[in-house]
Amino acid sequence: MPGSVWVLGTFDQPTGALFDVDLMRWLSGAGVPLAGVVFKRSNAAHNPRAPEASDPHGDGRTCLHVRHFNDEGTVACLRAFAPDVLVYAGGRDILRRSLLETARLGCIGGHYGQLPQIRGMGTVEWSVMLGVPPTVAIQRISPGIDTGDILLQARVPLVAGDTFTSIRDRSYFLTKTMLAMAARRMLDGELAGTPQQPAAGRQYFRLHPVLQRRAERALRQLLAEL
């Protein structure tokens, strides 16, 4: 096997169905050897105290059910599997250095904003409001907020009638496919990434309703110019 890739995510599907979620299928489609998934449930009460490993299909692919991604036990388990790449499926987790360093080539994740300019939250709205093209970026996650090496970036195409919700839906689709492409190329040694200067961008935060309305006006204007 040319390398091993693990996915990290919060999933509520039955364990046996974890390898059927869309990201896994995109990874498989890109020829990425998926060795396992580290997952937790969205309801914290449904997570085990200590990591629980299983092989639901009997094919050597491991499902590691954990309480927190950053727990010492999780990190120790993952380190023992020696993954080449971790793929973070998305969410609001802060991934610590000890976890990120378990994979030889690091942990990659998607971000809905052009890096390094647009970091943080509400990034689609902030992009539109600030005149930055809505973009999906794949980065090698670092302990900072959206400050990791930039691996891939692609503009999100806009169409008439778009809303922030529809742009985010499209960004979601793009992110998954690009994560698969990035993982494949990293394993092939074709993707090194471009480091970010911390001061080159800015972290954005939740929008006040007044700013949200302003962003919606900006989007209408942008779409009218298409």
Add this chain to the structure above:
Amino acid sequence: MGRATLLASAVRVVRNLRTIAREFDDPLRSILVGLAASGRELEVERLRLLKPFDAPFRNQCLALMMGVPGFNVEKAVELLPLDEPLRTQGLTLLASTPTLDVQSVFALYHFDEPFRSQCVTWLMKDPTIDVAQFRLLQPCPEPIRQQALAVVAGRPALEVDAARLEVFTHHRPEIPGHADVFFKDVLKVDERLRDDEVHLRAAVEWLLHSQAVTGTGGFAAAYSFKDGWLPPYPETTGYIIPTLWDASAVLGDERLGAAALAAAEWELAIQLPSGGIQAGYWGADPQRFWSAESGPAAFNTGQVVLGWNRAYQETGERRFLEASVRGCRFLAECVDEAGIFRRGLSPGPTNPTRAYYTRVAYALAWTGRVTGEATFEAVARRHLDWVVQQQDADGWFRHAGFQDDETPLTHTMAYTAEGLLAAGELLEEERYVAASARHVVAAAAACERRGLFLPARFTAGWKAVDEFCCVPGNAQFAWLWCRHGRRTGDVALVNTGLKMVDWLKQRQALDNVEAGIRGGLPGAWPIDGGYSIYSYVNWAAKYFADALVEARVAREWLDDAR
């Protein structure tokens, strides 16, 4: 009824009567015979449980057994050792909740009345409440205990911090409205968000009231839970004057201009022969933070000069400008060659080197520009230049606190940035404005990264010290974020400012029964946080009003006027 059924019923009655006659003594026997003879179904096995009961309790149980299907007489037995009225209360609880944990009733045994009855009432609503929580409240005086009970019982998961509760009991919990603030803060309950104008009117009404209670023209420093309204505060009265004129322009309320004028005149009346304005309160401080002997204080003088200058602008009366000139002559003597205020340092704060006197420098610069007195502007620039040199690359200012420990409050950090901004704009000196901007942008990031929580104090490198907020500091930064953001076109900074204005609105109680609280803002959040605890301070109301006025302009700038 068929003959067979009738016969079976008769046999059961006779059997019951025989058992009753054999096993029970009067008066229980007579009662049961009466019940059996009238055809009531009697479970004699369960009735045996009543035999040791005294008559009142036995009759109560019997009544419940007859009237409440499924009444748990086995558990009622456990209540027998309790004294009245707790035993009856327990029985009532049991009737409504057959699964009742009888131990919870025993836990009420040592409670006094009416607290015990109040607890029983809550237990009847929710038998799962942990009575141990009630035990914490039992020693508290009324009415705080009753109010606390309502809060605790309404939220069974709440953990009451006994130490915080104990401190609160020293701050006149019996005054209506006090407990409402305390418990809302304990529970992190937000007040309702309303339109800016509603909040602005409430804030200025609070200020007007705080002025009226002093009977002087000065504004009471604070409404203290412990001491009521405090004496008028010359320093803050000075900088409330511009706020009232600004609010008057927005609200069209002439009372505000009149109140500002009365305040400016009162400041004239108390100006010291040196030209300065005294430190501390005008009158004895019941909390003894300020000593009775108060000499002229540079910071206070500067804030009053700002008020007089505005009064001069609004009225054209030279007496205000002349007072400012006298004040600035005093101020000019307070600054050394390096630009540091060395004389006239207020005796409350202990820091010997103070960067937050930029607001005094602004007062000097403004007066210099109006009068043409070059010395005033030169002294102001000397201080401002020194402050700019105290700034680190990350926007942090050294020496910006009351104390010499480099853990400034957001209140004085914001003072520093305010003075630089105002003076920089007045003098068209971009260095000062830029230094202010670096500071407030870094503060916004520090606040946003913590989920819009602005800790009361920071250390160098923007590390947080506290888990409470200095509310005036929050209001000051809200104003600064909106103002700087608008100035530079930084919508993200305005965004943080508007969110902070909303946060402040949620700290303003518009329906509290206490006039010292209603419409005002506290010194700290939560109210027992660690800065001006249990006090509604006039400078919080002032800066909140300023922030609301600025937010209104920012909304218009964002083309989203309401």
